[in-house]
Amino acid sequence: MAVSSHGSEDHTVRSFDGELAHLADMIARMGGLAEAQLAAVLRAVSGREAELAARVVGADPEIDRLEQEIYAWTVRLLALRQPLAQDLRTIVSALKVSGELERIADYAANIAKRTIVLIGLPTVEATAGIPRLGRVVQEMIHDVLDAYVQGDVDKALAVRQRDGEVDAMYTSLVRELIATMIDDPRTITACTHLMFMAKNIERIGDHATNIAEMLYYLVRGTTLKDARPKDDRTTAPDPDGEA
Amino acid sequence: MAVSSHGSEDHTVRSFDGELAHLADMIARMGGLAEAQLAAVLRAVSGREAELAARVVGADPEIDRLEQEIYAWTVRLLALRQPLAQDLRTIVSALKVSGELERIADYAANIAKRTIVLIGLPTVEATAGIPRLGRVVQEMIHDVLDAYVQGDVDKALAVRQRDGEVDAMYTSLVRELIATMIDDPRTITACTHLMFMAKNIERIGDHATNIAEMLYYLVRGTTLKDARPKDDRTTAPDPDGEA
Numbered sequence: 442m443a444v445s446s447h448g449s450e451d452h453t454v455r456s457f458d459g460e461l462a463h464l465a466d467m468i469a470r471m472g473g474l475a476e477a478q479l480a481a482v483l484r485a486v487s488g489r490e491a492e493l494a495a496r497v498v499g500a501d502p503e504i505d506r507l508e509q510e511i512y513a514w515t516v517r518l519l520a521l522r523q524p525l526a527q528d529l530r531t532i533v534s535a536l537k538v539s540g541e542l543e544r545i546a547d548y549a550a551n552i553a554k555r556t557i558v559l560i561g562l563p564t565v566e567a568t569a570g571i572p573r574l575g576r577v578v579q580e581m582i583h584d585v586l587d588a589y590v591q592g593d594v595d596k597a598l599a600v601r602q603r604d605g606e607v608d609a610m611y612t613s614l615v616r617e618l619i620a621t622m623i624d625d626p627r628t629i630t631a632c633t634h635l636m637f638m639a640k641n642i643e644r645i646g647d648h649a650t651n652i653a654e655m656l657y658y659l660v661r662g663t664t665l666k667d668a669r670p671k672d673d674r675t676t677a678p679d680p681d682g683e684a
Numbered sequence: 685m686a687v688s689s690h691g692s693e694d695h696t697v698r699s700f701d702g703e704l705a706h707l708a709d710m711i712a713r714m715g716g717l718a719e720a721q722l723a724a725v726l727r728a729v730s731g732r733e734a735e736l737a738a739r740v741v742g743a744d745p746e747i748d749r750l751e752q753e754i755y756a757w758t759v760r761l762l763a764l765r766q767p768l769a770q771d772l773r774t775i776v777s778a779l780k781v782s783g784e785l786e787r788i789a790d791y792a793a794n795i796a797k798r799t800i801v802l803i804g805l806p807t808v809e810a811t812a813g814i815p816r817l818g819r820v821v822q823e824m825i826h827d828v829l830d831a832y833v834q835g836d837v838d839k840a841l842a843v844r845q846r847d848g849e850v851d852a853m854y855t856s857l858v859r860e861l862i863a864t865m866i867d868d869p870r871t872i873t874a875c876t877h878l879m880f881m882a883k884n885i886e887r888i889g890d891h892a893t894n895i896a897e898m899l900y901y902l903v904r905g906t907t908l909k910d911a912r913p914k915d916d917r918t919t920a921p922d923p924d925g926e927a
Contacts, residue, residue: 509907519762525763530759533762533779537783619876622869629865629866633876633879640880
C-alpha cells in the first residue's frame with residue numbers, strides 16, 4: 442500500500458483511487474497503532490513499568506478517534522462515489538476491520554490498566570505467561586495486517602491457524618493461575634487480574650482471526666465455509682482445565 | 685416496525701422502502717433472539733438447568749447466520765440502490781448494530797457454557813448476583829432495541845445512563861467473589877467462572893450502550909460529544925475494588 446502524501450483537508454479534489462488509498466492509509470495507521478499498543482503493554486508487564494502502562498491507556502483515545510475518522514470517510518465514499526463490486530466490498534470491509542482494530546486497542550488499554558494495579562501487588566510468578574502469550578498474538582496482528590495490505594489470503598489463513606496455539610497457551614496459563622491461587626490465597630487478587638489479562642490477549646487473537654476471515658471474503662468473495670479451528674474457544678479451555 | 689411478509693427470495697421485485705423494511709425486520713429479529721438468549725441463560729443460572737444452557741449454546745449459530753444475512757443484504761442495498769444521506773446512514777448503522785447484537789449473543793453463549801461447568805461444581809452463594817446483574821442488562825437491551833425501532837433518542841440516552849448502575853453492581857459482585865475465594869479456596873474454580881460471567885454481562889451492557897450511541901448518531905447526525913458516564917469501565921471497577 443502506497444503511503445499517501447495527502448492530508449485530510451484536500452479530499453474534495455482527490456480522485457476515487459486517491460480516496461481509496463487514503464482509506465487504506467488510515468487502516469494501516471490504525472493497525473500500526475494497535476500493534477504498538479500491544480507491544481508497549483507487554484513491555485510494561487515484563488518490566489513492571491507503570492508509566493509505560495499509563496502511556497498505553499493515554500494513547501487509546503487516538504485510536505478511537507481514528508476509527509471515527511474511518512467511519513466518516515467510508516460513509517462519505519459510499520455517498521459520493523456509489524462504488525460497486527470490489528470497491529464496495531473494500532470500503533465495507535475497511536469499516537469492519539477498523540472495528541476489530543478498535544477492539545484490539547481497547548483490550549491493550551484494559552491490560553495496561555490492570556498492569557498498573559498489578560504493579561502495586563506482590564509479584565506472582567505466573568505473570569511471565571502474559572508476555573509469552575502476548576508475543577504470539579502480537580505476531581498474529583502483525584502478519585494479518587501485512588496480509589491485509591498485500592491482499593495475501595494464504596498469509597491470512599496461516600494467521601487463522603495460529604489461533605489454536607494461542608488457545609492452548611491460554612488454557613495452560615489459566616490452569617497455572619488457578620493452581621497458584623489455591624496454593625496461596627494471598628495471590629488471588631493478582632491472579633484474578635492476570636486471568637482477565639490472559640483472556641484479553643486471547644480475545645485479541647480472535648480479532649486478528651476475524652480480520653483474516655474478512656480478508657478471505659474480500660479477496661475470494663465467499664465466506665470461509667469450514668468452521669474455525671475451534672468454534673467455542675472463548676470458554677472451552679477453562680471448563681476443560683478447571684472442571 | 686412493520687413485520688415484513690416477504691421471504692428473502694423475492695427481493696428482485698421489491699421497492700427500496702420494502703428492502704429497508706426487510707433490513708429493519710432482520711435487525712429486530714436478531715435483537716429479539718439476542719435478548720431471548722440472555723433471558724434463557726439467566727434462567728439456566730438461577731435454576732441450575734444444564735439442558736437450557738446447552739440450548740442457548742446450540743442457538744448461537746442461528747444468530748451468526750443472521751448477521752451474515754444482514755451483511756449481505758446491506759452490501760446489496762448499497763450496490764443496487766446507491767442510497768444517500770439518511771438512507772445511507774440507516775444502512776451503515778444496521779451493519780454496526782448487527783455486529784453489536786452478534787457480540788451480545790456471543791457473550792450469552794459464553795455464559796451458557798460456563799453455566800454448564802458451574803452446575804458440576806459445588807454451589808457458591810454469590811451465584812445469585814449473576815441473574816440480578818443480568819436482569820438490569822436485559823432491560824437495557826430490551827429498551828435500546830425499542831428505542832432503535834422507534835427512533836427514540838431520549839429512550840436510548842436513558843439506556844446509556846443505566847450503564848453506571850451496571851458497573852456499580854458488577855464491582856460489588858467482583859468484590860464478593862474475591863472475598864468468597866479468599867474465605868474458601870475450594871470455591872476458586874467456581875468463582876473464576878462467575879467472575880467471567882459477570883464480566884460478560886457487564887460487556888453486554890456496554891454493547892447496549894454502543895447501540896444507544898449509534899442511534900443518537902443516526903437520528904441527530906452527530907456523535908455524542910460528552911464522554912460516556914465512565915470511560916474506563918472495563919477495568920476501573922476491579923482495581924478500585926481489589927487493589
